[in-house]
Amino acid sequence: MSPGEKNLYLTFDDGPVPGPTEFVLDELARAKAKSTFFCIGDNVRKHPEVYQRIIQEGHAVGNHTFNHLSGWKTPVDAYVDNVALCDREMKREGKQPAKLFRPPYGRITRRQIGRLSEYRIVMWDVLTNDYAKSLSREACLRGSLAATRPGSIIVFHDSLKAEKNMSYVLPRFLDHFGSQGFSFKALP
Numbered sequence: 001m002s003p004g005e006k007n008l009y010l011t012f013d014d015g016p017v018p019g020p021t022e023f024v025l026d027e028l029a030r031a032k033a034k035s036t037f038f039c040i041g042d043n044v045r046k047h048p049e050v051y052q053r054i055i056q057e058g059h060a061v062g063n064h065t066f067n068h069l070s071g072w073k074t075p076v077d078a079y080v081d082n083v084a085l086c087d088r089e090m091k092r093e094g095k096q097p098a099k100l101f102r103p104p105y106g107r108i109t110r111r112q113i114g115r116l117s118e119y120r121i122v123m124w125d126v127l128t129n130d131y132a133k134s135l136s137r138e139a140c141l142r143g144s145l146a147a148t149r150p151g152s153i154i155v156f157h158d159s160l161k162a163e164k165n166m167s168y169v170l171p172r173f174l175d176h177f178g179s180q181g182f183s184f185k186a187l188p
């Protein structure tokens with residue numbers, strides 16, 4: 001996003017999941033931060049009350065397919081159908097103002113992009129690697145802080161797999177950039 005303002009765009013992929021997503025929401029509220037959650041449709045179906053909390057607390061939501069499919073391994077029609085299934089699940093739980101889509105693993109083909117023209121496809125410039133079990137919490141924090149610039153879009157995961165690193169890094173990340181006068185915004 002624009003590097004001219006001190007705004008950061010946190011994103012959380014793979015929820016909603018009771019536990020990690022609730023932790024993230026508590027931390028964002030504490031820091032007066034807004035962010036964007038790229039939800040897996042099947043998790044919205046399983047945990048509608050957690051999804052509702054995301055919406056009620058004023059965060060943005062985006063589509064991350066229903067079954068976390070890799071675009072490179074999935075035929076175009078099946079991929080587009082899976083995105084639509086996630087969209088239906090999110091709509092059932094309340095209206096979705098922005099049509100944002102993030103391809104799982106960042107893997108999507110040109111033909112798939114062509115078929116999803118109603119969406120804004122959102123990648124990232126900072127990958128925290130919070131899901132990497134071999135990465136220490138301190139190294140995860142150091143790498144995330146060092147890679148972030150004004151206007152960065154940062155990927156965290158509100159998943160059980162990432163919980164160890166994410167729950168350590170997120171509060172410190174918010175405090176670090178918050179004390180430098182940065183604002184945390186949802187994607188428009």
Ligand SMILES: [Zn+2]
Pocket residue numbers: 013014064068104105
């Ligand atoms: Zn994902």
